[in-house]
Amino acid sequence: MSDYGITSREKDFSQWYLDIVQRAELGDHSPVRGCMVIRPNGYAIWEKMQAALDGMIKATGHRNAYFPLFIPESFLKKEAEHVEGFAPECAVVTHGGGRLLEEPLMIRPTSETIIYHMYAKWIQSYRDLPVLINQWANVVRWEMRTRLFLRTTEFLWQEGHTAHATPEEGEEETRRMLDVYRRFAEEYMALPVLMGKKTAAEKFAGALRTYSIEAMMQDGKALQAGTSHNLGQNFSRPFEVRFQDESQQWQYCWQTSWGVSTRLIGALIMAHSDDQGLVLPPRLAPIEVVVVPIWSSDEQQQAVRAYLEEVRGQLDGRVSYHIDDRDQFKPGWKFAEWELKGIPLRLEVGPRDVAKRGAVLVRRDTREKQMLSLEDVGTAVREALDHMQRDLFDRALAFRREHTYMADVYDDFQTTISEKPGFTWAHWCGGADCETRVAQETKATIRTVPFEPEDGLETQDAPPPEQGRCIVCGQPSLRRVLWGKAY
């Protein structure tokens, strides 16, 4: 019963991940290296994510727009750090219409440059601010090593780009959207995340500051699940995104950008799924309930089919469901199949249920069975979905806490990092050298620097500020930062 062609997590975690992607038909390799086909099962999850997040982005005052795929090569070069960070991984178009182009076109790795070029045209006055725009788009980054959903050459994402009159507004926006991502991860993905600041080494190329949400996968590794950047005036200066303030002075805008990508589907898989297949949080499941009718004789089939109409009455308008009445598969086969695909609930309806005027409800995550009477089906299903959503979050949070450690001296830190998959809180002086040394010696990097009480955002589960010494150099440190191996 355990071997349906999925490698167990214990045996080989990354093979398990790839098996889920293939067997649940979420995605597949394309003929082009590193590129991914998102299959209908995977895309349906992305559409659920888009719908929820798009609503949250609009609720915070943003509007959607679309900017082009091609970026003049010269644009990317205008911000020094930005070009240094992205040029090596850009795809470049040199020909069009059979002729060599005068200026090569970069395929966007991200859209700051092209968008801010346009902002410069649109913004004249403080009355034009803030500009709050989001776009859903594809981007291309020529990565060395790819993995379906987690890192692919082309991926889908949303990128928000805003312009403000003051640095305070920019900072506020950066944090607001980070918190939107946290809420989305927690409430829809059932994924607990740690918010915080990125170190200089990990920040976005061209940003003043980068914030992120970090999640723990079942192998104890960290996954950056969303980022929000305070760009300061780093782009508004080279792109001349300026406005006249109330006193007729020309000022450069204060800007932000923020994004999440199809990588979140990878996060979903690695956070919740098991050796039987995909486990989806109900709020992102394309189908919430699959109904599997059971019969043998024709008379039974007629009775069950008639009864199914009553069951539908319980489900219609309350949940999204699918009735799997294919005759070529036996019920047991269907059970396994829908579990593999991650559908949260299964409702079994057979002759015994017709006789008792009931149904059997089974949860995907716990495989717990519940006998229902017909008139309770609608509410029981709704309740089970809510419970499952909450349980997935609680389980993931408990897992993260169980796999989070403290270390005070470097020896201890190294042992913990190498022997215990997970996160480690340890003191750090703030120096790039110490960070680099740890990365080289242990493969662990600083995933996040917790917010301070006065920041207005809280890094849940972070140890409070305290006097300590950097685990590498021994210099004084005022707080522990989060270390871990990352995807």
Add this chain to the structure above:
RNA sequence: CGGGGUGUGGCGCAGUCCGGUAGCGCACCUGCUUUGGGAGCAGGGAGUCGGAGGUUCAAAUCCUCUCACCCCGACCA
């Protein structure tokens, strides 16, 4: 780019060392029996053995080159 591995019906694999009529399981098609945890029997269809050269009477198998994918490392959401 470096190290390791794999390419053989749709999928998973054996066969390669030691050259000699391409095989197994699943899936698929037909029929009958089945249906509350991946059904059984009988019959059937399907493969230029990743690609290109070479050696040989003869190549999935030996030699050379090449391509793709996976795993581990260097880059990253």
